[in-house]
Amino acid sequence: MSKTTMTFYGGLRTIGGTVIALQYEDSRVIFDFGLTYNPAANIFDGMVKLRNSAMIRDYLKLGLIPEVNGLYSREDLPANSPLLPAEEYSGETAVLISHLHLDHMGAMGFINPSVPVFMTTDSQRLYQALETTGEGVAGNRSYSTCDYGKPFFIGKIKVTPLRLDHDIIGACAFHIETPDGSIIYTGDLRMHGKNPQYVDSFIQEAKKLGFTAVIMEGTSLRNEEELPENLLSPDRSLPADLLTETDIHSKISESSKDTSGIALFNIYHRNIDRINGILKAGRSAGRKVILEAATAEIAKRLGEDQEFFIYESEDIRTAKESGNLPDWLRALLSDYPSLSYKDINENPGGYLLQCSYDRSLELFDLNTERGVYLHSNGVPLGNFDPAYENLSRILSAIDLERVEIGTSGHATPQHLKYIVDELDPAILIPLHSFHPERLQPKNGRQLLPSYGKTYILSDGDVSEG
Ligand SMILES: [Zn+2]
Ligand SMILES: [Zn+2]
Numbered sequence: 001m002s003k004t005t006m007t008f009y010g011g012l013r014t015i016g017g018t019v020i021a022l023q024y025e026d027s028r029v030i031f032d033f034g035l036t037y038n039p040a041a042n043i044f045d046g047m048v049k050l051r052n053s054a055m056i057r058d059y060l061k062l063g064l065i066p067e068v069n070g071l072y073s074r075e076d077l078p079a080n081s082p083l084l085p086a087e088e089y090s091g092e093t094a095v096l097i098s099h100l101h102l103d104h105m106g107a108m109g110f111i112n113p114s115v116p117v118f119m120t121t122d123s124q125r126l127y128q129a130l131e132t133t134g135e136g137v138a139g140n141r142s143y144s145t146c147d148y149g150k151p152f153f154i155g156k157i158k159v160t161p162l163r164l165d166h167d168i169i170g171a172c173a174f175h176i177e178t179p180d181g182s183i184i185y186t187g188d189l190r191m192h193g194k195n196p197q198y199v200d201s202f203i204q205e206a207k208k209l210g211f212t213a214v215i216m217e218g219t220s221l222r223n224e225e226e227l228p229e230n231l232l233s234p235d236r237s238l239p240a241d242l243l244t245e246t247d248i249h250s251k252i253s254e255s256s257k258d259t260s261g262i263a264l265f266n267i268y269h270r271n272i273d274r275i276n277g278i279l280k281a282g283r284s285a286g287r288k289v290i291l292e293a294a295t296a297e298i299a300k301r302l303g304e305d306q307e308f309f310i311y312e313s314e315d316i317r318t319a320k321e322s323g324n325l326p327d328w329l330r331a332l333l334s335d336y337p338s339l340s341y342k343d344i345n346e347n348p349g350g351y352l353l354q355c356s357y358d359r360s361l362e363l364f365d366l367n368t369e370r371g372v373y374l375h376s377n378g379v380p381l382g383n384f385d386p387a388y389e390n391l392s393r394i395l396s397a398i399d400l401e402r403v404e405i406g407t408s409g410h411a412t413p414q415h416l417k418y419i420v421d422e423l424d425p426a427i428l429i430p431l432h433s434f435h436p437e438r439l440q441p442k443n444g445r446q447l448l449p450s451y452g453k454t455y456i457l458s459d460g461d462v463s464e465g
Helices: 052-061 121-132 196-209 246-258 273-285 293-302 315-320 329-335 341-344 356-363 386-397 413-423
Strands: 004-010 018-022 027-031 093-097 117-120 145-148 153-156 155-165 172-178 181-185 213-218 263-267 288-291 307-311 349-355 370-375 399-404 425-431 456-457 459-465
Touching: 018 172, 027 153, 027 172, 093 153, 093 155, 093 196, 117 121, 121 145, 121 341, 155 196, 155 399, 172 196, 181 356, 181 386, 196 413, 213 413, 246 273, 246 293, 246 370, 273 288, 273 293, 273 349, 288 293, 293 307, 315 329, 315 356, 356 386, 386 399, 413 425, 425 459
Parallel strands: 027 093, 093 117, 117 145, 181 213, 213 425, 263 349, 263 370, 288 307, 288 349, 370 399
Antiparallel strands: 004 018, 004 456, 018 027, 153 155, 155 172, 172 181, 456 459
């Protein structure tokens, strides 16, 4: 068999969990290796205990990770597994990670260490911060880096990462080439982020490299009722009602100025642009910004602005007292000033304080009178997550007003269509979406793949094998 084949293991009609294998002879790349994002159907509700030494078996049983040959260690597979362990797989495989959102990288630690896992150098810098603070993925292995615009080979397959804008540092698309042809895998992207020019260059670079098929995310697509056809026309401009990443800081600043009490914010801290925006907002509102320690560690390594305080939570206070601070935290606390709730309560209106969902109980020590809770894309993201209702209960216990100031990490439907039309692929494979069928190519053919089938890339076409 010398044809290039593609197999889809996940992400076709879900948000994330995209896993695709592309193989040419004995060379294979697998791109993205995350976990599907679906908080309402999460088996691990905090009550079921994870079994650390049996996670791969358990995740396979639950269908949370894909059944792929040659990826998992023999000792991690169930005794009766039909899967070929990594130790017995003779071909050359690498896994490519487009960016560090859990739905794209959450399972990468399960891969046998003999199989290289690549991410961009920017992603690696973020990952090192996450690992330091205990937010790394399960599994003990190392990760390889790749760089935007610099091709590398996995056996006979040539891979070129292309920089994109998404609500996380380090995001890229992959151009993947075999002697039979090329494809583009976009990962996740948007055009209302801080760097839309990355998307423009991506389109130019991709066209220069050439491709038969584009595999593209379609998170923002909806059914025809919610998204009429006219809102799916290609348009690169920014709709007036769409908040961009660069608008966020002025909105947060305005809201803080309108508040006489404390201003709290809940963000997703893998979005460095948002951390930078918060620091900017604090400065323009005349408030000191206080970050949670884990976020401060990211800001310390990757942030533009180093003027912030560390919040001394109840956990940090007790760890300090008992001499149990981890090294990274001790270093952080010696590099930056810290403030406790007692300090903050002396003048709550002087602060912009981070309060993530999992730290919500810290609110009970703070004077939140006439304060505001600025919800800026931190979890829980919406009422599809049972935790959303829970957050509302916590906030109403202290009568704290919640204001939503956020923007999506995913391209709007019109931007998606614009990007597709610019790329103008012969074959468009939309996925990472509840309604992939809504995204149609201008001239080419839409392909909606199925699980369990093999697709062949050859002669400028993708066909069922
Ligand atoms: Zn995603
Ligand atoms: Zn993402």
